[in-house]
Amino acid sequence: ETGVTQTPRHLVMGMTNxxxxxxxxxxxxxxxxxxxxxAKKPLELMFVYNFKEQTENNSVPSRFSPECPNxxxxxxxxxxxxxxxxALYLCASSQDVREIKGTxxxxxxxxxxxxxx
Amino acid sequence: xxxxxxxxxxTATEGAIVQINCTYQTSGFNGxxxxxxxxxxxxTFLSYNVLDGLEEKGRFSSFLSRSKGYSYLLLKxxxxxxxxxxxxxxxxxxYQLIWGAGTKLIIKP
Numbered sequence: 299e300t301g302v303t304q305t306p307r308h309l310v311m312g313m314t315n316x317x318x319x320x321x322x323x324x325x326x327x328x329x330x331x332x333x334x335x336x337a338k339k340p341l342e343l344m345f346v347y348n349f350k351e352q353t354e355n356n357s358v359p360s361r362f363s364p365e366c367p368n369x370x371x372x373x374x375x376x377x378x379x380x381x382x383x384x385a386l387y388l389c390a391s392s393q394d395v396r397e398i399k400g401t402x403x404x405x406x407x408x409x410x411x412x413x414x415x
Numbered sequence: 416x417x418x419x420x421x422x423x424x425x426t427a428t429e430g431a432i433v434q435i436n437c438t439y440q441t442s443g444f445n446g447x448x449x450x451x452x453x454x455x456x457x458x459t460f461l462s463y464n465v466l467d468g469l470e471e472k473g474r475f476s477s478f479l480s481r482s483k484g485y486s487y488l489l490l491k492x493x494x495x496x497x498x499x500x501x502x503x504x505x506x507x508x509x510y511q512l513i514w515g516a517g518t519k520l521i522i523k524p
Contacts, residue, residue: 302457340419341502341514388457396510403448404512406457
């Protein structure tokens with residue numbers, strides 16, 4: 299039990315579909331993150347929210363749209379994706395973006411395996 | 416640019432010791448993290464180093480040399496359950512984690 303849950307765990311969608319990924323954290327954290335993990339590549343940070351405010355958008359295409367209604371929930375809305383967007387999408391949370399200590403680190407959810415046909 | 420290098424794959428024998436190396440280049444430095452990720456699962460935190468030296472935590476130890484931009488993760492008394500990917504990440508001056516591609520560790524009986 300990591301304290302961070304993600305749904306769905308697997309998603310297959312066509313290039314014209316619209317879908318959303320959901321992340322929920324039960325750790326009382328204030329920062330939440332979206333990462334993209336492709337095979338044999340480093341984790342790519344996509345978006346960061348700190349106290350519900352977006353603090354980072356790492357040049358992510360507009361077909362990915364994040365939403366953070368409160369500190370416990372994070373969504374990633376997807377539309378008109380490309381096959382190269384197929385990857386594992388990981389959500390993570392931490393106490394605060396700027397206060398990382400040895401034990402106060404990022405906690406990850408199990409991810410959503412996305413396949414774009 | 417910012418960069419993390421670690422071997423793609425390593426193989427070791429059950430009961431043995433293995434060392435996974437990581438070199439990093441970042442804009443500023445706020446610490447070095449190691450995570451473990453089993454196939455199909457979430458990465459989980461293993462260790463954090465911000466000062467030079469060795470940090471020991473049970474069978475796992477992590478070492479940091481800031482002057483060399485170098486870290487390693489040492490796993491002792493290897494068990495089959497240690498088969499996983501090990502991710503090295505350095506935190507830059509903006510508190511962003513810069514990740515390596517991960518080292519897949521295969522443990523053989």
